[in-house]
Amino acid sequence: MRYEYNTIDKKWQKKWEEAHAFEAKTDTSKPKYFALVEFPYPSGQGLHIGHPRPYTAMDIISRKKRMQGYNVLFPLGWDAFGLPTENYAIKHQIHPAIVTKNNIAHFTEQIKALGLSFDWSREIDTTDPSYYKWTQWIFLQLFKKGLAYKKEMAVNFCTSCKVVLANEEVVGGVCERCGSEVVRKVKSQWMLKITEYAERLINDLEGLDFIERVKTQEINWIGRSEGAEVRFATTAGDDVIVYTTRPDTLFGATYMVVAPEHELVTKWKDQLKNFDEVEAYREEAARKSDFERTELVKDKTGVRLDGVEAINPVNGRQIPIFISDYVLSTYGTGAIMAVPAHDTRDWEFAKKFDLPIIEVVAGGDVQNEAFTDVETGIMTNSEFLNGLEVKDAKAKIIEFLTEKGIGVKKVNYKLRDWVFSRQRYWGEPVPLVNCEKCGWVALPEETLPLTLPEIERFEPTDDGESPLSKATDWVNTTCPCCGGPAKRETDTMPNWAGSSWYFLRYCDPHNNDALAAKEALDYWMPVDWYNGGMEHVTLHLLYSRFWAKFLYDIGVLSCKEPYLKRTAHGMILGENGEKMSKSRGNVINPEVVIAEYGADGLRLYEMFIGDFEKSAPWSQASIKGCKRFIDRVAGLTDLVKGEGVTQKLESSFHKTIKKVTEDIDSMKFNTAIAAMMSLVNEIYEVGTLTRDELRTLITLLCPFAPHISEEVNEFLGYTDILSLAAWPTYDEAKTKDDTVEIAVQVCGKLRGTVVVAANATREEMIAAAKADEKIKPFIDGKTVIKEIAVPGKLVNIVVK
């Protein structure tokens, strides 16, 4: 038979659907397995060739687990709130809900054409009020626990999207989404206290099966550091608290730097002789975008505060105070003690402003460069710390500072609270009202969902107000607390809100009384294996872990971590090795590929293309090899004779079953496919196989190429659905051959091979090697110094 994919693909997709083959039932008699892919944002462009890679990978894992007897939950949904849809809606004057509906329809059709074993009965959509009801509910719980708060603050503002961005959404100083300039704007924003979970977000990574680069990236992003806060008195009377990770170098502090935004600078206005100059610098710093600030990294600038000096608490020495934008107002206390001898940035600044450099850790040449090594240095010029190692000096000075009440041990994080407001229409409304009397008041939970009002125009205003502010009928309401007049919050939630808990909804997607029933959550959670992109590590992954921990704290979830295992796929690049993009003209359309090679051809090639975790360039030529392989599998039906086991093929089958089983578990799909290709090549060499053997082969192939496997199965006369059949098992003993060909080396160089019994002893192997005609010339007349034999592998004879 042949692979007529045009008809076969559709035929089996329909059969699976009619049989509800992949719908997960809560069945406690079987072990559960929750496999998760990141649900897509249904963009107007339709499916990208990159989408099927992680989907197929997790589909293979899900299908195999299902065949191995697990109760598998493998769902999909739509992360459908967001800017591109809204921008499209504005441009074409179509309601974003309609745009979303159309995009989802298109995506659904394209994804279904891949034959993935998703449980479509659990499909969810973050823009559906019955879904975002629960997003709002979670927000209310955060609000009630004091983890959501509104704050006037300088935020990142994208000049093109006209919207506020979270720190995680600013990449390299520009907007992560559109690449436009990001400026600082002071706005009143809802914030979520993710920082309160910083410690747990780091500590609980331990023991999770996350790939290492994901763990390190999360840890670095959270950026924990240990140090001390130290109080410096000033000649102005106010104290300045600085944060330092090197309290041991306190005796080397020769000046102080505070952030331009530091509040004391304004307070000291009358005491500063050069306040005009100071003010000018502050204005300049405020005007700079993040991008400009990072561009100017190397060139330190600053202004000395003329009229106020700080006093080093350990030696009473007066030191000058500067403002400089190399000190950030948002980290630590916004003030530092500068130790130019042992900090690179302070050293650069000191050189530029001609400030003294005092060595307090011996071991370097501090006049020529900062000595920052904490491992080898010995304290000097530091009175009672002299002679100590850095690590001991740290402990001693902290003890000293604490005793004197001038300092305290302190842990800091780079992680900032999550800016949760967006001045956009297409997002979840914030279920709060602002009452003149009562302040911010939560809507009663039974009134949720608070749905989006119908409005005419979706554009945000130039001054950054949400389009919802124009819906006055909706905005003006009554306070649920006192009944007086109140106004609704007009900002909406960021698109990361709906995706922060979507996997929980899959457990019980149609529940109207809770985000999911406790029993369903307890049964399915945590997710056993979650695959997604590296670009989400410091965004979605961190946010959703935070929400899961919060839900654990309030008793909704029974697990502390939502995901047991996390892997990440590599990108599929264009044929030229560059990232695929319209502007580069190297985009491959999955629909076109399916039309030419069938769903199985695409699936197989996406898995065969290379190491799953690495990027790989697409090749229009290479995909042919996968199509040929499928055709050759279909062609095996012509070679079927009889039942049972073919002697010559038996061990090959056992080896292949073992290899494919193991490789799927470690995501080595490319070598699993290679093993099946080798087996097929061998069958063609033998020239015949049995019906049972072909059934085994297509069972192995089924997770990768389910359509052709089902078709061959039916052709062979089987009446079951192969996708639900039992996964083949292997006999370890039968994966071994009776005889093995071993390499024979003389002095470590390969000189030949000999065939020996698989269970041959070392002595037998060496004897066989020495007896070989090709080996003799290399050892005859020489003294054997050493003989090494590795069973099943090689013999190495060392001669002189």
Place this chain on the structure above:
RNA sequence: GCGGGCGUGGCGGAAUGGCAGACGCGCUGGUCUUAGGAACCAGUGGUUCACCCGUGCAGGUUCGAGUCCUGUCGCCCGCACCA
């Protein structure tokens, strides 16, 4: 600058410290064909061809190194004045 990763044929890529280049693409020759951009068969790292040389480069450990160690060069990704 810091953190992570990677350098293997013409290409994508394989190799628990044990026969480097599995598997696939491409290429060469052949079979069959009116035809071949189909299918099938054979071959395919280099070479001065029983030797020898080959995993970015230079050393080291080892009976044996693509794999481990040290140094070095190059590339990719993330973070980036976080005190």
